[in-house]
Structure formats: structure tokens, C-alpha cells
Amino acid sequence: MTDRPHGVPPAELDDDTLRREMTHLHETRHDTVLGGSEDALEVHTRRMLELEAEFLRRFPSEAAPDPRRTRAGSREEAGRPVPGSG
Template identity: 80%
Template sequence: MTDRSHGIAPAELPDDDLRRELAHLHETRHDTVLGGSESALHAHTERMLALEEEFLRRFPEDGAPDPRRTRAGSRENAGQPVPGRDLG
């Protein structure tokens, strides 16, 4: 028998449900950190990490950083040379 005490396994969730459940966990994170028991925080953390891992596996392009938020992108936006890039 499958243990579903913490919800459906992330790999079994349809895409829309995965996105919705992950968003909900992110919304409830702060309250869990501040007011949840140690076991609630542990369960929340494990579920959140499992959902995030599955999300990034399915949607790697959605998890890629915005180029402007990387060091190279920031330097490029500021007009500074980017180490390792051909300037010519």
C-alpha cells in the first residue's frame, strides 16, 4: 500500500496539480516556519522539496534563472566586460 500521508507522490500529479500544490506550499511556508510544530515543519519541508524537484525535472526552462539575475547578466547590463566571453 502506498503511503499518502503527505499527499500524492509528486511524479503522479498532473502538471496543473503539481503547479497548484507547489504554489500553495510556498504560500503557507512562512506560517509553517513561524507557528508549526517541529514535525509539521519537517513534513512541509520534505513535501516542498519533493514538489520542487519534480517541478524542475518537468519544467527545467521555468526553473532557469533570468539571465539578468546572474552575475554575467548584471555585468552585461551595466556595460562591464563579462569574464570568459569573447569581446570581439
């Protein structure tokens, strides 16, 4: 496979375009996994990881998990002690 860039580097995208690119990649992921060639899947995966890393860098608070979806948050919500917290 030729090692050529696919798309604008994520750091150069404005916020709206980054969000739009990520949305599009997530929408096409299933079809790429099921029907794409090995090369297409590799390129798709690389681009998806690049975009996601840039999103996480720019918007860490948006990507933070809901506390109820973590073990500690679930235990706390259920009234059970959180290991190492006391």
C-alpha cells in the same frame, strides 16, 4: 516522527495539480515556519523540496533564472566584461 508519505508522489501529479500543490505549499510556508511544530516543519520542508524538484524536472525553462539576475547577465547589461568570456 512516523515516516509516512504525505500526499501523492509528485511524479504522479498532473501538471496543473503539481503547480497548485506548489502554490499552496509556498502560501503556507510562513505560517508553518512561525507556528508549526518541528515535525510539521520537517514534513512541510520535505514535501516542498519534492514538489520543487519535480517542477524543475518537468519545466526547466520556466525555472531558469532571468539572465539579468545572474552576475554574468548583470555585468553584460552594464557593459562590463564577463570574467572568462574573452
